[in-house]
Amino acid sequence: MFLQFVLPHTRGSSHGQTRIIRKAYEHDFYTRMMEECYHQWAELENDAGVKLYKQTGLLVMGPEDNREYQLIKNTLQKNKVPTVILTRDNFHKHFPNIIMAEGDGALVDVTAGVLLADRALKTVQDQFQKLGGVIRDNEKVTGIKPGPVVKVTTSEGVYQARSIVITAGPWTNRLLTHTGFQLPLEVVKINVCYWKERTSGTYDVKHSFPCFVLTESVETKEHIYGLPSDEYPGLVKIDQTKSGSRCLHEDRKIEGRDVAQYG
Numbered sequence: 053m054f055l056q057f058v059l060p061h062t063r064g065s066s067h068g069q070t071r072i073i074r075k076a077y078e079h080d081f082y083t084r085m086m087e088e089c090y091h092q093w094a095e096l097e098n099d100a101g102v103k104l105y106k107q108t109g110l111l112v113m114g115p116e117d118n119r120e121y122q123l124i125k126n127t128l129q130k131n132k133v134p135t136v137i138l139t140r141d142n143f144h145k146h147f148p149n150i151i152m153a154e155g156d157g158a159l160v161d162v163t164a165g166v167l168l169a170d171r172a173l174k175t176v177q178d179q180f181q182k183l184g185g186v187i188r189d190n191e192k193v194t195g196i197k198p199g200p201v202v203k204v205t206t207s208e209g210v211y212q213a214r215s216i217v218i219t220a221g222p223w224t225n226r227l228l229t230h231t232g233f234q235l236p237l238e239v240v241k242i243n244v245c246y247w248k249e250r251t252s253g254t255y256d257v258k259h260s261f262p263c264f265v266l267t268e269s270v271e272t273k274e275h276i277y278g279l280p281s282d283e284y285p286g287l288v289k290i291d292q293t294k295s296g297s298r299c300l301h302e303d304r305k306i307e308g309r310d311v312a313q314y315g
């Protein structure tokens with residue numbers, strides 16, 4: 053396995069303590085693929101004797117008549133994923149600190165949770181080496197020549213293999229240039245903010261606060277993803293693919309009463 057930077061590094065997409073893992077997707081094939089993913093993470097946890105997954109559930113909210121919200125709801129139901137559909141009446145009982153906007157729908161993908169990302173990466177790398185794999189970090193792939201025997205050129209030398217797997221994240225198309233093949237990929241920047249709880253523990257994973265997704269709406273053109281406070285005590289993690297986490301605070305009125313932006 054070749055890696056252009058020295059491990060561990062923070063320049064790819066995978067670094068950081070946490071990632072949401074879920075079956076709540078708009079497309080069927082993701083939901084079905086996740087079935088297999090959950091099995092494989094569980095198998096890895098078992099083989100390595102480490103805990104990588106915390107089940108928290110995932111609250112999905114969005115305009116009820118929005119296409120994306122409906123697609124997620126349909127995909128979950130079609131694939132018989134344990135899901136709780138919340139009504140306006142019982143929503144407040146479950147989430148007293150969140151204001152459900154007029155016209156919004158809400159559901160919980162019960163199977164979702166948090167994958168401990170840095171720990172997962174380290175565990176995969178350790179298992180790979182344990183099974184005889186060799187990790188060559190600080191060795192950048194600079195050329196790939198396809199054929200019955202694939203020739204791979206790196207900053208350190210030239211290698212041959214019957215087949216190779218390319219998992220270069222946002223660098224994928226740059227690497228694929230060498231093969232004359234391109235994929236319709238778009239690299240997007242994700243803003244990560246931590247919001248401080250005003251009332252300690254309100255959004256804490258220990259108090260069963262789930263991960264959450266706000267689907268696209270009139271005010272928010274991108275999805276907003278959030279994780280309960282756990283990574284850093286008292287701080288809720290929010291990911292957004294565009295600048296302007298204020299959408300969450302002001303426009304969607306999700307957390308207006310109880311959190312303040314921290315960083």
Ligand SMILES: Cc1cc2nc3c(=O)[nH]c(=O)nc-3n(C[C@H](O)[C@H](O)[C@H](O)COP(=O)(O)OP(=O)(O)OC[C@H]3O[C@@H](n4cnc5c(N)ncnc54)[C@H](O)[C@@H]3O)c2cc1C
Nearest residue numbers: 054055056064065066071072192193219220221222223242
């Ligand atoms: C802030 C943030 C939050 C996210 N949150 C979630 C979430 O909650 N849930 C979710 O499911 N997904 C989430 N994602 C997306 C998810 O993290 C990524 O899809 C996933 O980590 C991609 O992993 P990867 O291994 O494909 O890419 P990467 O982690 O980027 O790995 C690619 C590796 O290839 C190496 N490389 C590239 N070119 C070369 C070369 N020429 N030679 C050698 N090595 C090379 C890179 O250095 C890097 O180490 C998030 C992403 C970000 C950035």
